[in-house]
Amino acid sequence: MTTGYFRNALRCLAIGAAACLAQTAAGEYVPSPEVLESRERFADDRFGIFLHWGIYSMFGQGEWYLNYGPKAEEYVKAAKGFYPARFNAAEWVGAIKDAGAKYICITTRHHDGFSMWHTAENDYNIVDGTPFGRDILKELSEECARQGIALHLYYSHLDWVRDDYPQGRTGHTTGRDASKADWNSYYGFMNRQLKELLTGYGPIRAIWFDGWWDHDEDATPFGWQLPEQYEMIHRLQPSCMVANNHHQSPFPGEDIQIFERDLPGENTAGLSGQEVSRLPLETCNTMNGMWGYKILDQNYKDSRTLIRYLVKAAGMGANLLLNIGPQPDGSLPAAALSRLKEIGNWLHENGETIYATEAGPFPAQSWGTSTRKGNRLFLHVMTPESDAILIPENVKIKKAKEFATGKALKVSKAGSHHVVHLPATGDVDDLIIECETYD
Ligand code: GLC
DSSP states (O other): OEEEEEEEEHHHHHHHHHHHHHHTTTTTTOOHHHHHHHHHHHHHOOEEEEOOOOOOGTTTTTTTGGGGSOOHHHHGGGGGOOOOTTTTHHHHHHHHHHHHEEEEEEEEEEETOOOOOSSSSOOOOOTSSSOOOHHHHHHHHHHHHHHEEEEEEEHHHHHHSSSSSSOOOOTTTTTOGGGGGOOOHHHHHHHHHHHHHHHHHSSSOOEEEEEEGGOTTTTSOOOOOHHHHHHHHHHHHHOEEEEEOOOSSSOTTTOEEEESOTTTOSSSSSSOOOOSSSSOEEEEEEESSSSSSSOOOOOOOOOHHHHHHHHHHHTTTTEEEEOOOOOOOOOOOOHHHHHHHHHHHHHHHHHGGGGOEEOSSSBBBTTEEEEETEEEEEEESSSSSSSSEOOOOOOOOEEEEEEETTTTOOOEEEEEEEEEEEEOSSSOEEEEEEEEEEO
């Protein structure tokens, strides 16, 4: 993967910017050197936190609440009562940083159309439309810059409130006037908003789109005009990556391949199963069941499950974007904070085997998975089946040691396979064995 980026970048530099532009005009997306650099940094990060926060949080029923009955004209009144008195960007970013996460992706505008920044496009936003009156995105972006956390912005392509958004598969009961659908008006609105986001909030490392599936090929054929939009993003901030949660193989102009609620190549949630591309990969998933704050959803995965999920993602060369739904008062749920702390403790000890690693040289095995850095191979043994593990044939082990203690471990042979003998340990989240491999 890594070499691919550099090859592209070098090629781009070698053939010169003009030729690159010509190629883009001819339809091929040639990522800029700045974007290639962002991809590298992103792929090294391995762990980010997703934040689903908006006026939907006030209803405590998840971010899709508007889709399930309320009329938009009633729903939007919630904005007038939104006063998240406990919002503190420094505390959010601090807790996320201590968890070992390297970036944040926040919902700037979800399907309910409410803007969490001071947009000039309408008053339905955090500054003009609420008594709170503070631009939380400004505060968050400044805090991210201060604490060295990269910022990605979620932006919904679909809108359940605006009449000019041509109605798709969802949001049919919100009372929009479908006769007023006007794609050009809506597209212009989105692009002006994206421009605000990309010019007023410092470096944005990625725009994370969602909602394309509202008009996918199975529904009405629809021209989303993505190439021009992506080009605008890359022009406004040359290092900004584009990601789109469309549940398809990546489209030209995209820099990240997203998987929702599944590891790359898996499809337990029914949204994935796309071929895994050579782009940097990201799996997003929830800590409990819902993205936005949901009062009835206290079914949080324990930190062992979350740590193992992060390890499994890394073993596939993917980042984990783990979601938190902040509460209506602006604080992060205690259940989420305690998990952040535990993941942070674990990464503090073991981050070297996760950050800036590549996928292991073989697929996940029944005992666990692996990551690597050059000829340092990290075996992540999560469910040992005996006191030794048989290494897939393609990998030859020179020596092995327990990562936590440095204690040397025996390596033997079984036919053409190498066998690594495990140390006696108690119940651990992930027994890590560091091996040196033959090249
Ligand atoms: C889905 C949902 C949305 C959520 C997103 C996160 O597309 O529509 O509510 O924001 O997934 O991955």
